Amino acid sequence: MREKLFNVEGKYAALIVLYVLLIQGDGCFANNVISFSEGKENLxxxxxxxxxxxxxxxxxxxxxxxxxxxxxxxxxxxxxxxxxxxxxxxxxxxxxxxxxxxxxxxxxxxxxxxxxxxxxxxxxxxxxxxxxxxxxNNYNRYLISSIVLLFIILFSIFLLKLRLSQSVSKKMHSWRKDSIAPIIEKYIKKKEPEQENSQTLTHRASVKYEKATVLFADIQGFTKIVEHMNPETLIDELDRFFVHFDEVAEKYKIEKIKTIGDAYMCAGGLPEKNRTNPIEVVLAAIEMQRFMQETGEDAQRSGKDFWELRIGIHTGALISGVIGRKKLSFDIWGDTVNIASRMESSGVAGKINVSGVTYQLIKDFFECEYRGKMPIKYKGETDMYFVKGIKPKLSIDGQGKVPNDDFLTKLQWIRYNDLEDAVFGQMRQELASSLKYHNISHTMDVCTQVEVFGRAEGLNSKELLLLKTAALFHDTGYMVNPHRHEQQSVRIAKEMLPHFSYSIAEIEAIAQLILVTESDVEPKILMEKIIKDADLDYLGRADFIPLSEKLWEELCNYNGKISQKEWNKKQYAFISRHVYYTETARKLRQVNKEMQLKKIEELLK
The missing domain is CATH 2.60.40.10 (Immunoglobulins)
Structure with missing residues (x-):
């Protein structure tokens, strides 16, 4: 033990010596230091x-x-x-x-x-x-040195106490690990969601949503089932249904609001606002109905009672918030909630009844059947539709039950609009004002051009989506560091895209497209050639001169001042070497690019 204490004291004695040297030294805390070397060639x-x-x-x-x-x-x-x-x-x-x-x-x-x-x-x-x-930095060296010394002394005392109690600590840790720890872990896992939910509710403010979709589901004939079913069996069955509904809601990022007896209520488009919530809620409703139908068929074969479900859906504005003092509850209010409830009560067991408003938002994805109008108090009449299923061409094997790749791509295009809002909003906040060229306007231009070139080159909808997403992110790295910004752009894309339901394979493809925009990378496949041409599209545009001047100003800010003549030389050399990779870009921009080259040549004379 004495040897251990000596070793500890020896280590911290060395640190104290380091502290004394720190006080005496001028290197790190000097105010003005200039040293010279004689006879050196100077540039x-x-x-x-x-x-x-x-x-x-x-x-x-x-x-x-x-x-x-x-x-x-x-x-x-x-x-x-x-x-x-x-x-x-x-x-x-x-x-x-x-x-x-x-x-x-x-x-x-x-x-x-x-x-x-x-x-x-x-x-x-x-x-x-x-x-x-x-x-x-500007901190006083003696103040910093004193703080360092105080930290060393306190840390030495802490380490000394830690070593003295090491053997006892090991025994206690071993005992706790063997007996108590597993129980505590199970308890924490069981209780943690409730605690987190309570804290989350406490901090939730009231929010108004202009576009949310509310779903009500109710079990048909539940009152009669209760009268003759064993209570334990009844609760088990009800719990099984609602647990499955929760899983479906989570799958489609839908917020569960509450259950009241045999009724289940959830809403899409909150707390995170999005454009796709009507489609996602209807997809969830189809899965819920399919689960209930399959359960009912199994029950019939076994001679048991089976349960049927009515579902009503409406889309509109609502307000969300927290009510209660001791037992907090998250809830939603507004005409949208009331109309969704009316859609459910006016529906038919085994079917999905949606309002005319929701129908207009989902009709491109789902087969629907018009079923007349329903009067709404203070609102007049509203149309009602039964959702029969997914459109055959957008479903696997044309059965209308499970969405296929075409459905998901079509849905992802709507999500792209939400993604674009998020990215542009972040860029407006984070991009430096000194970025005169690589700003939001440039990103918008590249997004537009990849779509123009992509459609002309015959890309399909999925390829266009990946290409446009890559264009959206290709300069986001400037928010972090203008040097090798493409690497930073990939990092940002990989962080954000999973939140907008892009798959791992899609994200990797987008990352490769971003990296090909580096100046020294040669494109290989058609999509890479398109984004490369779109990124340098300005070389062959009529507004080349003003855009070139913005780029010159930006480079002067980051890489040092260069003269207008030197910049024109660089531009001339670059444009002379540059080639467009796609046939579309060559047709649209090559002639104009050659004209710009002649203009620069005249300026250099």
């Missing part, structure tokens, strides 16, 4: 920090900056040989992954750089120079 002419020129000596070797005191750092170069134009390439290690390409650019600008140590390297055809850049 840096001047350094500007947030508009102010730094006192610069040609032998400067190290530059220290306070993180909170600068917005940008501009480094200007001078040619070593005055008789000719000098070529440069450079890199800020820790920010740039590789050296830049050789160019005539004579300056580079970096926006806010995180705290840390960086090495700036500049090379010409003949010479090279490096400059160490230290970005520090």
């Amino acid at each position: 840096i002419n001047s350094i500007i920090v947030s508009g102010d020129t730094v006192d610069f000596n040609q032998n400067m070797d190290t530059l220290v900056l306070k993180e909170a005191q600068f917005e940008y750092l501009e480094i200007n170069f001078i040619p070593k040989r005055k008789e000719k134009i000098q070529l440069y390439r450079f890199r800020l290690e820790g920010v740039d992954s590789v050296l830049s390409n050789w160019s005539y650019k004579n300056s580079v600008t970096y926006s806010r750089i995180p705290t840390g140590s960086y090495n700036f390297i500049i090379e010409s055809e003949d010479d090279s120079q490096s400059l160490i850049i230290l970005v520090t």
